[in-house]
Amino acid sequence: MAVIETIEGTLGAVRFHYDVSQDVLYLRLADYLDDNAVGEETEDGFILLRDEATDAPVALTIVNWWKRFGRGSLPDSILELNRHIASAAEKLAA
DSSP: OOOOEEEEEEEEEEEEEEEETEEEEEEEGGGGGSEEEEEEOTTTEEEEETTTOOOOEEEEEETTTHHHHHHHHHOSOEEEEEEHHHHHHHHHOO
């Protein structure tokens, strides 16, 4: 049996990496992948990364993403998981 440890990809302007075993979702605007960023914790308990030069939001880290926003067991379908990740990515891209 294969065990998936991470899932990554791109949803529009957002690159994502989901660490399945640790339940951490990393979202980053694709145009800022190589830019230096500084992180801060938000009121919601997320880690918001801002571009070091412009202070613009460029990334978001969500610890316990599935535990906080999912329902039941982690989906065994990539398409279903993609739908959930897309919802979080839309918030960063907005």
